[in-house]
Amino acid sequence: MKVLSLINMKGGVAKTTLAINIADCLARRHASRVLIIDVDPQFNATQCLMDPESYVNHLKDGKDTILTVFDRTKRPVASAVAHSSKLEPKQLENISVVKIKNNLHLLPGNLELYRLEMAPGDGRENRLKNYLQKIEGQYDFVVIDTPPTPSVWMTSALIASDHYLIPVRPDPISLTGIDLLRSIIEEKKENFDLNITCAGLVLTVTEENTVVFANAKRNLQSDDYWQKFLFKSTLPKRTRIAQGQLDQIQILDGENNESKAFITSITTELLNRMD
Numbered sequence: 442m443k444v445l446s447l448i449n450m451k452g453g454v455a456k457t458t459l460a461i462n463i464a465d466c467l468a469r470r471h472a473s474r475v476l477i478i479d480v481d482p483q484f485n486a487t488q489c490l491m492d493p494e495s496y497v498n499h500l501k502d503g504k505d506t507i508l509t510v511f512d513r514t515k516r517p518v519a520s521a522v523a524h525s526s527k528l529e530p531k532q533l534e535n536i537s538v539v540k541i542k543n544n545l546h547l548l549p550g551n552l553e554l555y556r557l558e559m560a561p562g563d564g565r566e567n568r569l570k571n572y573l574q575k576i577e578g579q580y581d582f583v584v585i586d587t588p589p590t591p592s593v594w595m596t597s598a599l600i601a602s603d604h605y606l607i608p609v610r611p612d613p614i615s616l617t618g619i620d621l622l623r624s625i626i627e628e629k630k631e632n633f634d635l636n637i638t639c640a641g642l643v644l645t646v647t648e649e650n651t652v653v654f655a656n657a658k659r660n661l662q663s664d665d666y667w668q669k670f671l672f673k674s675t676l677p678k679r680t681r682i683a684q685g686q687l688d689q690i691q692i693l694d695g696e697n698n699e700s701k702a703f704i705t706s707i708t709t710e711l712l713n714r715m716d
Contacts, residue, residue, distance in 0.1 A: 456608045507551055507554065
């Protein structure tokens with residue numbers, strides 16, 4: 442089971458779009474068993490895979506989310522006819538996920554992660570890794586969508602992962618940030634003794650016939666460090682892709698053959714790099 446996190450500290454780089462569509466392509470084109478884990482408290486990946494009514498009902502029914510993994514607090518349960526008791530946290534191996542389609546499952550995100558962020562550290566960073574160890578062998582790939590900020594949630598994803606993938610827009614501001622991101626990841630690797638490797642860097646929201654794109658690609662290709670990580674394929678800017686996601690329509694569901702070819706090519710290159 443290979444675990445991949447998509448990481449970037451800047452929003453608007455199509456990180457979630459890339460995460461869910463790589464997972465979808467792995468499940469559909471490569472017949473792989475894939476689990477998507479939404480660690481971003483904004484739960485964008487969840488919104489792209491579950492319609493609002495289904496998600497609200499999921500929460501109302503007390504079903505599992507990423508919060509179940511991280512919140513291990515025993516809770517008091519009051520009773521008018523008996524002594525009060527404590528509700529024990531769910532065992533990690535018993536956490537249930539949502540079937541999105543054949544071979545593709547989701548552990549939904551939860552806004553309540555923001556509340557846990559304020560709790561004192563108690564080894565919380567290791568809980569996602571512990572959960573994945575409990576389900577080892579049930580999936581071929583786990584794809585983790587992370588928040589666009591350095592946080593305990595990003596750290597937990599890195600600890601749990603074998604590889605990380607960086608989506609980045611081809612603009613000067615975004616490109617400046619990847620060196621800072623690299624330094625933060627290297628610090629985490631040292632502090633937590635992580636054996637995680639960079640699977641690559643994918644240019645996203647691209648307009649290939651522009652000077653901005655040409656300059657960004659040329660700069661990365663000439664960079665001593667990043668040139669070996671730059672993917673040949675890019676994820677083009679497509680308004681319809683973004684619009685369709687909130688209706689749970691992924692790239693392979695659409696009619697744009699060019700976009701389908703791009704995500705298929707990115708996924709194939711990713712597999713080759715992880716191998």
